[in-house]
Amino acid sequence: MRKLLIVTAAVVASSTAVHAETLKMATLPANLPQAVVMATFANIVSSQLNDVNIEVAAGGAATAHMMEVGRGNLDMSMTSPVVWNLMKGGKAMYSKQEAAPTLADSVQLLMWFPYGQYHFTVRADSDIQTLDDLEGASVFLGPTGGGAWNAAYGWVKATTGLDAKEGDFEAIDANWTTGYQSFLDGTIDMYVAGCIDPCGPFLQITETEAIRFVGPENATGEAVDKYLGKFRYLDAIPPNSYANQANNSEVMSLNTAVGIAINANISEETVYNVTSAFWNNIDQVTSDAPWANALSLEYAATPQGGITFHPGAVKYYKEVGVQ
Numbered sequence: 001m002r003k004l005l006i007v008t009a010a011v012v013a014s015s016t017a018v019h020a021e022t023l024k025m026a027t028l029p030a031n032l033p034q035a036v037v038m039a040t041f042a043n044i045v046s047s048q049l050n051d052v053n054i055e056v057a058a059g060g061a062a063t064a065h066m067m068e069v070g071r072g073n074l075d076m077s078m079t080s081p082v083v084w085n086l087m088k089g090g091k092a093m094y095s096k097q098e099a100a101p102t103l104a105d106s107v108q109l110l111m112w113f114p115y116g117q118y119h120f121t122v123r124a125d126s127d128i129q130t131l132d133d134l135e136g137a138s139v140f141l142g143p144t145g146g147g148a149w150n151a152a153y154g155w156v157k158a159t160t161g162l163d164a165k166e167g168d169f170e171a172i173d174a175n176w177t178t179g180y181q182s183f184l185d186g187t188i189d190m191y192v193a194g195c196i197d198p199c200g201p202f203l204q205i206t207e208t209e210a211i212r213f214v215g216p217e218n219a220t221g222e223a224v225d226k227y228l229g230k231f232r233y234l235d236a237i238p239p240n241s242y243a244n245q246a247n248n249s250e251v252m253s254l255n256t257a258v259g260i261a262i263n264a265n266i267s268e269e270t271v272y273n274v275t276s277a278f279w280n281n282i283d284q285v286t287s288d289a290p291w292a293n294a295l296s297l298e299y300a301a302t303p304q305g306g307i308t309f310h311p312g313a314v315k316y317y318k319e320v321g322v323q
Contacts, residue, residue, distance in 0.1 A: 020053040021270060025076040025260075026065040029176045030058035033195040033291055034078060034258055037113055040285060041260065041278055048277040052270065061146040061175075062258075063093050069263050070103025079107065079261035080115070081231040081305025083147040088306055093145040105264070108310040110275060111300035112259040116195040116291070117235045118152055119202065119253070121183070124210035124246040128189060131216040132160045137189040138170045140179035151232070152192045155254055158227035159216030190214075194255070196291045197241035206244035213237050215251040231304055232256045257299070262310050271312025279316070297322045 025042055027035035035058055042054035054076070065077030066087060086092045087104040094100035122128045128137060134156065141156075141164070142148030153171065157163050164171035172179065172188055180201060183191035193201055205211055219234060228234070235255035239247045262271060279300075285292040301317040303309070309317070317323035 020049075020051050023052065023054045023075040023266070023270075023274075024073075025054050025056045026060060026062075026068070026074050027056060027058050027078060028060075028062060031180075031200050032176060032193065033116060033199045036200070037291055037295075038076075038078060038260060044281050044284055045274050045277045047284075048281050049273055052274060052277075054274075059177075061143050063087075063146050066107055066261055067097065067100065067103055069261050070099075070106045072106070072263055072265065074263070075266060076110070076260055076262050078258055079109065079307065080147055080256060080258045081307065082151070082229075082256065084261075084307040085231075085305050092150055093147075104307075107261050107307065108264045108313075109307050110260040110262045110271065110310060110313050111278075112257045112302060112304060113291075113300065114196060114294045115256050115258040116199070116294075117197075117237045117253045117255050118148075118155060118192060118194045119237060120152070120156075120214050121191045121193070121202070121205075121211055122189060122214060123186075124212045124244070126189065126212065128214060130214055131156055132162070133214075134160065134162050134169045134190070136169060138172055138187075139164070139190040139192065140174055140182060140188055141171045141192050142179070143175050144171070144173045148192075148194065151194075151254070151256065154227050156216075158221075158223045159219055196294050197238060198290060202242055202245075206242040210244040210246055211242070212246040213251045213253075215253055219252040228254065257302075257304055259300075259307075261307070262313075264310065266310070266312075268310075268312040268315065271310045272315045273312075275313045275316040276319075279320070 027038045039056050042056045046054050062078040063083055065074060066079055068074040069077050087094050087100045090101045141152040153164055162168040182188045232254050235253060236250040237253050238250055301322040314323060
């Protein structure tokens with residue numbers, strides 16, 4: 001069995017080099033699978049390169065982190081093709097951020113990986129059998145104004161016509177930690193998060209409670225096609241991923257790519273070395289990690305959206321024949 005890299009709530013990947021270049025990475029809260037991927041990336045790179053040290057701070061929203069990458073206050077953060085395009089266009093959560101379009105030009109890409117299916121989660125005894133039953137319910141869609149919130153909100157609206165902004169159901173205002181805790185406490189009806197099964201948040205819940213993932217009655221139609229666009233895609237949640245999962249058949253949901261964004265001003269040599277250090281040592285991740293099995297060079301290097309790959313990453317991907 002391959003070695004498992006363990007990550008914790010505030011991961012600081014350290015290097016023994018005296019004059020190591022320190023890169024600052026921000027992730028989502030550490031219990032979320034996407035943060036685990038990024039922290040593992042940082043651990044592998046920092047353990048392999050004597051002259052690069054990636055420091056990881058967990059918490060906050062990727063939409064805000066991307067602005068700081070553009071400003072140069074952070075070196076790396078999570079991104080997505082949808083959110084980068086919104087940033088470049090000054091739309092949605094960036095509509096009041098005058099600097100967003102300009103800062104987007106300084107946000108480049110190191111690699112993509114799957115976000116994981118969006119899991120619309122209720123307790124097994126809930127009256128909510130499909131997303132069409134959400135009227136009047138209380139739901140955590142993700143941090144308000146973030147990319148996950150907008151994706152989950154849009155999926156519900158496109159498939160059911162229900163609109164949280166019009167009061168059809170309550171989308172609570174909370175961060176990732178508070179939203180998850182609210183579901184654990186039973187104070188909200190639904191918790192939404194994306195992951196590749198089985199993943200930590202749902203493993204924890206199902207230790208003590210039975211849950212059910214719900215989808216829409218109908219996941220087809222013009223509104224759905226328009227919502228999915230070029231960068232989202234239909235993806236089913238499998239049954240039997242958790243001991244206390246009530247689903248006995250797959251549930252239709254959506255998926256998308258997310259990636260590691262990097263500041264454009266970091267040198268080509270550094271980014272090349274970072275990229276190659278990760279992919280050349282990917283076997284350090286245990287084969288038992290479900291998200292690790294979803295990583296591939298081809299997926300990582302596929303152009304998506306308007307965001308450009310950093311020249312250092314391009315050099316590596318061309319070298320191994322995936323660009």
